[in-house]
Amino acid sequence: MRRSHEPIAWSLFGAGGMLLAFIGPGLVLATALLPWLAAHDPVATHAAVGALLAHPLGKLLVLACVVLPLFHTLHRIYHSLHDLHLRAPRRLMQLLCYGGATLLSGVTAWWLLLI
Amino acid sequence: MTETVTVRVQRYRPEEDQEPWAQSFEVPYSEDLSILDALNQIKDQQDPTLSHRWSCRMAICGSCGVMINGEPRLACKTFLRDYRGKDALEVRALDNFPIERDLVSDISGFIDHLETVQPWLIRSDEQPVSAGAYRQTPEQMQRYAAFSQCINCGLCYAACPQFGRDPAFLGPAALTLAQRYNLDSRDEGASQRMNWLNAEAGVWSCTFVGYCSQVCPKDVDPAAAINQGKVASDINYAVNLFNILRGKDDA
Amino acid sequence: MRKPYVQRQRADWWLRNPAYRRYMLREATALPLLFYTLLLMSGLYQFTRGEAAFLGWLELLRNPWLLALHGVALAAALFHAVTWIALVPKILVIDTDRLRVSPTVVKRLHQVGAVVCNVGLLLLVLLLVGGGR
Ligand code: SF4
Numbered sequence A: 001m002r003r004s005h006e007p008i009a010w011s012l013f014g015a016g017g018m019l020l021a022f023i024g025p026g027l028v029l030a031t032a033l034l035p036w037l038a039a040h041d042p043v044a045t046h047a048a049v050g051a052l053l054a055h056p057l058g059k060l061l062v063l064a065c066v067v068l069p070l071f072h073t074l075h076r077i078y079h080s081l082h083d084l085h086l087r088a089p090r091r092l093m094q095l096l097c098y099g100g101a102t103l104l105s106g107v108t109a110w111w112l113l114l115i
Numbered sequence B: 001m002t003e004t005v006t007v008r009v010q011r012y013r014p015e016e017d018q019e020p021w022a023q024s025f026e027v028p029y030s031e032d033l034s035i036l037d038a039l040n041q042i043k044d045q046q047d048p049t050l051s052h053r054w055s056c057r058m059a060i061c062g063s064c065g066v067m068i069n070g071e072p073r074l075a076c077k078t079f080l081r082d083y084r085g086k087d088a089l090e091v092r093a094l095d096n097f098p099i100e101r102d103l104v105s106d107i108s109g110f111i112d113h114l115e116t117v118q119p120w121l122i123r124s125d126e127q128p129v130s131a132g133a134y135r136q137t138p139e140q141m142q143r144y145a146a147f148s149q150c151i152n153c154g155l156c157y158a159a160c161p162q163f164g165r166d167p168a169f170l171g172p173a174a175l176t177l178a179q180r181y182n183l184d185s186r187d188e189g190a191s192q193r194m195n196w197l198n199a200e201a202g203v204w205s206c207t208f209v210g211y212c213s214q215v216c217p218k219d220v221d222p223a224a225a226i227n228q229g230k231v232a233s234d235i236n237y238a239v240n241l242f243n244i245l246r247g248k249d250d251a
Numbered sequence C: 001m002r003k004p005y006v007q008r009q010r011a012d013w014w015l016r017n018p019a020y021r022r023y024m025l026r027e028a029t030a031l032p033l034l035f036y037t038l039l040l041m042s043g044l045y046q047f048t049r050g051e052a053a054f055l056g057w058l059e060l061l062r063n064p065w066l067l068a069l070h071g072v073a074l075a076a077a078l079f080h081a082v083t084w085i086a087l088v089p090k091i092l093v094i095d096t097d098r099l100r101v102s103p104t105v106v107k108r109l110h111q112v113g114a115v116v117c118n119v120g121l122l123l124l125v126l127l128l129v130g131g132g133r
């Protein structure tokens, strides 16, 4: 029997799922309120975000908050499209979902390094 | 006049029918009548050509699995009274299996999957019978006890959309059995079974729909077993990768 | 004579049973959460382009469509969190000779942890960003 490479996708999916369960709702609520919270002094908000992104640990945290949800959601979407009987070549779907997640992760890492 | 219940029973006679169809029967109602009793009543008193499987009548043999109002259930463990007041009571052959005749399913694919995972104690050196049984503490037995309660009824296969999509998927009961032996302290065959678990048709076809565990009449919780198998396969993958990096062959 | 009737799965199989619909709803939480992640990425991108661009992004968040996305994403994140943690004790089994934790305790610990982390994060943002008021 050929070994499946699903463990890589599943591990990232699992990590993303755990992260989203632990901080997903809080994070979404926070950014929803952000423009109003920041209204009295938007420049200070920019500075606060800047301080977070200047620190290596802050960068790592933000990277995790983007990369893991990307892999989590695109893994689910990949399997759901199969469940919905989407007629598309498997390889193409894998390329789009996991390739897409990898590409977007790379871009995010690049932006974080720019800061 | 005694109260009766209308039961719509799926029929499929391979000699004459191109596809299944439904036939209605009136069955006298009583509190303690199971769906299996109703089917037997129909066969004995109304239509002897009706085919269905059963044996123990007490949720042990696992042969009476059917779809009742769209849910996989044991006919002997389901009662007419549970459907009183519902507009319909419909009995069909189990989903996802080929229909042999009427309510009889062809479960040979499922049985093959069970054999695939080598559900027996594998030892590197068998000890002679004279040496007695392989010993195990109650705690060690507890680790796999729930997974060993399976009666091979196949309800979980009828509940599993991934098996319905691809019959090559080893499926809930077989993967649970693999996990049951892998967790058994007396067993030494995990590495052989992992070859099957690691495959696409092994644990990795499962998307944790979880309906298998809901319908299981023995509370085996196959979905939990499969996903614990995923963790095992994950670790196995990492170890294998590590070995390749150290220059060893792919396992 | 054998002529087994092969039942093929229909593409709409998941509509025909409440358990399957709930499963699909769980999987569908991925869609709004993906869009939300892309929104976070756009914020990060605007940040790399300077203060003005980032402040523009902050204003953009007032857009009713993006607020609606936030609403759907919040519902999705909550549903995800509940369904996810319900499954954790089935996968994470702690049962060795030295350490045993019952599935109920594993679940409770995750529930408490998730509430603490989510509320903590929210409070932190409220304090750091809104605190100057
Ligand atoms: S795991 Fe449960 S539902 Fe599946 S075959 Fe065994 S007893 Fe039946």
Ligand code: FES
Binding pocket: B054, B055, B056, B057, B058, B059, B060, B061, B062, B063, B064, B065, B074, B075, B076, B077
């Ligand atoms: S007749 Fe044996 S399980 Fe129902």
